Amino acid sequence: MSGMSKIVKTISSIAFPFVMIYGLYIIAHGHLTPGGGFQGGAIVASGAAMILVSYGSVWTMGKVKEKKLSILESTGAIVFIGTAILGLLFAGVFFNNFLFDSNLIFNIVPVKGSTVGILNSAGTLPIMNFAVGLKVVAGLFAIVLVMAYATTKMGGGKK
Amino acid sequence: MNDILSILINHSPALIVAVPLFGAFLTPLVGMINDKIRNIFVIFITLLTGFFTVILVNEVFTNGIKTYCFGAENPSVNPVVRIFFEIDGMSAFMALIAVILPIVAVIYSWGFAKEETGQSKYYTLILLMTAGILGMVLTGDMFNFFVFLEITSISSAALVAFWTNKKNSVQAAFKYIVISSIGALMVLFAVAIFYGQYNALNMAVIANNIGFGFLDKIALVVLIAALTMKAAIAPMHMWLPDAYSGAPSPVTVVIVGTTLASLYGVFRVVFTIYGKQFLTILRSFGDFAVTPSLLIGVFIVVLAVLTIVIGVFMALKSNDFKRMIGYAAVAEIGYMILAVGSAISTYFIPTGTTTVTMAEHGKMALTGGIFHMINDALDIGLLFLVAGAVYYATKETSLNKLGGLSRKMKYTTVFFLIGLFAVSGLPPMNGFASKLIIYQSTYQVNPILAIVAILCSIMLLAVFVKVFHSAFLGPEISSTKNVKEVPKSMLIAMGILAALIIFFGLFPEFVITNIVEPAKNALLNSSEYISAILGGV
Amino acid sequence: MMTFNIPYIAVIGLILVGLIAVVFKRNLIKIVIGITLIESGVNLFLITLGYRENSIAPIYTSSPGGLMSLPVPQALTLTSIVIGVAVLALMISFIVHIYRHYNTLDASKIRGDEE
Amino acid sequence: MSKRNFAAVIFFTIVAVFLFFTALMMHPFGIFDEDNQPEMDDHIIDNSQTETGANNAVTGVVFDYRGFDTLGEATVLFTAVAGVILVFRRLKK
Secondary structure (H helix, E strand, O other), rough: OOOHHHHHHHHHHHHHHOOOOOOOOHHHHOOOOOHHHHHHHHHHEEEEEHHHHHHHHHHHHHHHEEEEEEEEHHHHHHHHHHHHHHHHHHHHHOOOOOOOOOOOOOOEEEOOOOOOOOEOOOHHHHHHHHHHHHHHHHEEEHHHHHHEEEEHHHHOOOO | OOOHHHHHHHHHHHHHHHHHHHHHHHHHHHHHHHHHHHHHHHHHHHHHHHHHHHHHHHHHHHHHEEEEEEOOOOOOOEOOOOOOOEEOHHHHHHHHHHHHHHHHHHHHHHHHHOOOOHHHHHHHHHHHHHHHHHHHHHEOOOOHHHHHHHHHHHOOOOOOOOOOHHHHHHHHHHHHHHHHEEEEHHHHOOOOOOOOOOOOOHHHHHHHHHOOOHHHHHHHHHHHHHHHHHHOOOOOOOHHHHHHHHOOOHHOOOOOOOOHHHHHHHHHHHHOOOOOOHOOOOOEEEOOEOHHHHHHHHHHHHHHHHHHHHHHHHHOOOOOOHHHHHHHHHHHHHHHHHHHHHHHEEEOOOOOOOOOOHHHHHHHHHHHHHHHHHHHHHHHHHHHHHHHHHHHHHOOOOOOOOHHHHOOOHHHHHHHHHHHHHHHHHHHHHHHHHHHHHHHHHHHHHHHHHHHHHHHHHHHHHHHHHHHHHOOOOOOOOHHHHOOOHHHHHHHHHHHHHHHHHHHHHOOOHHHHHHHHHHHHHHHHHHHHHHHHHHHO | HHHHHHHHEEEEEHHHHHHHHHHOOOEEHHHHHHHHHHHHHHHHHHHOOOOOOOOOOOOEEEOOOOOOHHHHHHHHHHHHHHHHHHHHHHHHHHHHHHHHHOOOHHHHHOOOOOO | OOOHHHHHHHHHHHHHHHHHHHHHOOOOOOOHHHHOOOOOHHHHHHHHHHOOOOOOOHHHHHHHOOOHHHHHHHHHHHHHHHHHHHHHHOOOO
């Protein structure tokens, strides 16, 4: 893909920040409202894919290397499994929600029943949401980018 | 010191899966530093996994079933909400198999994959596969089983296509992923039926509540079909030779583990989840009882004979080294399920009781079948490593283009001979030990089965003698002129498997009493599996 | 009883449509579409199992109160959707390579070197 | 119609019939009887706020009650990315 017209490029550059903020909102409020790390990550990744389509894979590959995405993805995964292992170290069980009802962050216990919702609650859940979000963004974008770039290099299938 | 060990033992079920996963996530980062450091890191991770597996297995074999709950120290068991790992003798046995193979594969890969690109991803995927197989065999949760099944099938499919410039590899990988994703979706469908019926995902809870109504039968058929598809039992065996021969040899060794893990899934479904229901007596004639397990057993035996015969005949026809071993692997899987199928068809009613029991020769067949699982993993693994070594040295796998290798590759030849003896069931190798038990016990079930098994074993011997003759003996041909012995790491890996094969062959009694018997007892005792979670309900 | 099970029947229908594509079609892309359809069907099956009459979504944030539908199938479906994406990505990559080697997507013309 | 196609049609018909009966035999859509209460889900709905702190019970299930599944799911995605990058790598150094 060699990129689309100037109109498409401009519009997608304008839309991209909004898509990104929306995705981040979905990730951050994962424990309160519908959504979570996967859904928000998919939204951000689709925003990135929009940029990829409008600017072309060669240009995007010049800006973002798949290696960097790979590092980002590994980081997300390590944070996720690291939180689980911290549960083992602090509370003695793998995957324990050790932050919940402690005196660290995300520690507020919500009132039972219908509430407005407090962002600073739910223990390790928001951290895991962010880790998974990071992973999904990097992972999905890496898949799309690598596929688009490779098929461009192969000449659209004509051997 | 003892405290630390007991903590490690307590958490080993989680760590066994967490360590290779953590290693897999780190491997791309470590790979950026240096190839050598990464290789050492990966070997260290597999060895660490092996260490945790050994202490867990030891714990299970001495103190019985071990459960581990993720996320809570004192989880509610009524209802069971959280994910449990439940390790009984059979799981521990499978975990041993699943952890030996990656260690060997990783050591072997050091020399084998030296010249390849994309090594970081290659090692990452091998570690992911390890974690997937271990998760499959340790988990006590149906949905968790599905997730790990997908991890293993996706990572192994990606590795089958490692050599993307080869037609065979890519089309085998596609075939493999289509088969395995359909199989996994079928498993998910069965999980959904269980969930809708019993509002539970835990295997022990499902096994406790299960009836034998229409939906349970559908779920059984779907599960068995899906898992036999993944375990390459005829008539769905076609993907296996393709995938085994298309993949790089060390990968194939680990894929053998995924196949066995699917077979473990079949055992878990048949013996544990439906264990109780299979023993209800439909009709009895004297001490002969018609139970659902009899029907299932006969069905499995028919499939097994088909699998053995197809595997052996296709191996005879084949002219490619790796493909031939692939078909031999199909035949070996046939031997395992032949033993298990004939075992579950021997339930009878002892005089003076009303419940069915497995006959002694049935138990013996089961022992043989389970013993053969670990032997198959070692034998087929060694043969594939030898084929990989031959490929590494000559870049050829077609038997027409090989010859006179024994002069140039002495050690490899010796390892091939050990593999040949083992896979065709000749003493003093491990294949003989388990096949002898299978012959003896199936002879008591039905002599024809034993005769077919022995004949096919002899034909396997003929197949591999042909390979030995054409590839290792005879004059050198032009393509094998400049052959050298393979690097040390590959020899060490083959040596580990060969040593295990000889050890298992020389001391079969030791292995059977210490490893196989607990696994067999675990399979036959499903109520213990249930009460380990539900506390004697 | 039967009228209540129309959602299940629809789900089974979706699975069968996918199965038709997998069993009878020869184009690899169509086979992949079939698998995706089966997967959607199974996911929908899980979701339909979680529905409870007159219930609301299982989220307490400013909820009006009342019966809640079952949360577990939704979580399982989320997991299986992501798994589906992963499988799809890998299958499509294999197809790209297959097309490069064989210059066709017809399953009957795609064979290994030896059969 | 070729022989292979004929077998496929028969296979498909059998599967279709059995799946159709499966749909009919499932518990009625959206209705849970007295003896068929979803105990596991009710437990989660009742306790997700006090045990995990999440107002969204689904997130509570995804990251806490069944967090290990989510680790597996994240791993699947990681696997797929590694696989796709592996398959599209450059073959020569």
